[in-house]
Amino acid sequence: MDSNKKVAVVTGAAAGIGRALVDALLSSDFKVVAVDANNEALLNSWSQNPQVQPVCGDVTDPNAMQALAADIWKTYQRVDALFCNAGVMPPLEPFLETPVATARWVFEVNVFGVWQTIQAFGRALAVQKTPSMLVITGSEHSVSVPMPLGAAYTASKHALLGLTDVIRMEMPEHVSVSLLCPGMVNTALGNSIERR
Numbered sequence: 001m002d003s004n005k006k007v008a009v010v011t012g013a014a015a016g017i018g019r020a021l022v023d024a025l026l027s028s029d030f031k032v033v034a035v036d037a038n039n040e041a042l043l044n045s046w047s048q049n050p051q052v053q054p055v056c057g058d059v060t061d062p063n064a065m066q067a068l069a070a071d072i073w074k075t076y077q078r079v080d081a082l083f084c085n086a087g088v089m090p091p092l093e094p095f096l097e098t099p100v101a102t103a104r105w106v107f108e109v110n111v112f113g114v115w116q117t118i119q120a121f122g123r124a125l126a127v128q129k130t131p132s133m134l135v136i137t138g139s140e141h142s143v144s145v146p147m148p149l150g151a152a153y154t155a156s157k158h159a160l161l162g163l164t165d166v167i168r169m170e171m172p173e174h175v176s177v178s179l180l181c182p183g184m185v186n187t188a189l190g191n192s193i194e195r196r
Helices: 016-027 037-045 062-076 100-110 112-127 151-170 189-196
Strands: 006-011 029-034 053-055 081-084 131-139 175-180
Touching: 006 016, 006 112, 006 175, 016 029, 016 081, 029 062, 037 053, 037 112, 037 151, 062 112, 062 131, 081 112, 100 112, 112 131, 112 151, 131 151, 151 175
Parallel strands: 006 029, 006 081, 029 053, 081 131, 131 175
Antiparallel strands: none
């Protein structure tokens, strides 16, 4: 990779919005660390691109995220953009029939995965003093668009709105913090349960 290029980290980078983010960053002349728990899909997407470093990583593992952040700073001495994009969605079902275990799984990935990723990278973003961006992938369901039969997913995306607002207030001005709120897109998110 060209050492003069800006560096971006994207979680959930093997497919869907994550893959589109990587494509957009490459067209903007970034080098990208593409992170995903699905190593096969990750390598199929990015192993042939020299400007992409594919890394198999699980955002629900705080030790793995801390190790990844340390390795990236050791290798590149910078991160210019962090995209917390990894997420899951369970099958649609009525709230009264949704097991608490399902909701815990969704929050573990969609909320605490973001939480742990930002804690792993955030301190260095704050002290590196150069302009950077932190983008969290929420949803239209983050901003008062409830999804019937999707209580756990909607609740997790609402939580990201509040989390983003607090982080934006606490980060120094050189770190831009935003919440991406896409509507319906063509992704494999609905198949998340297969990889649970």
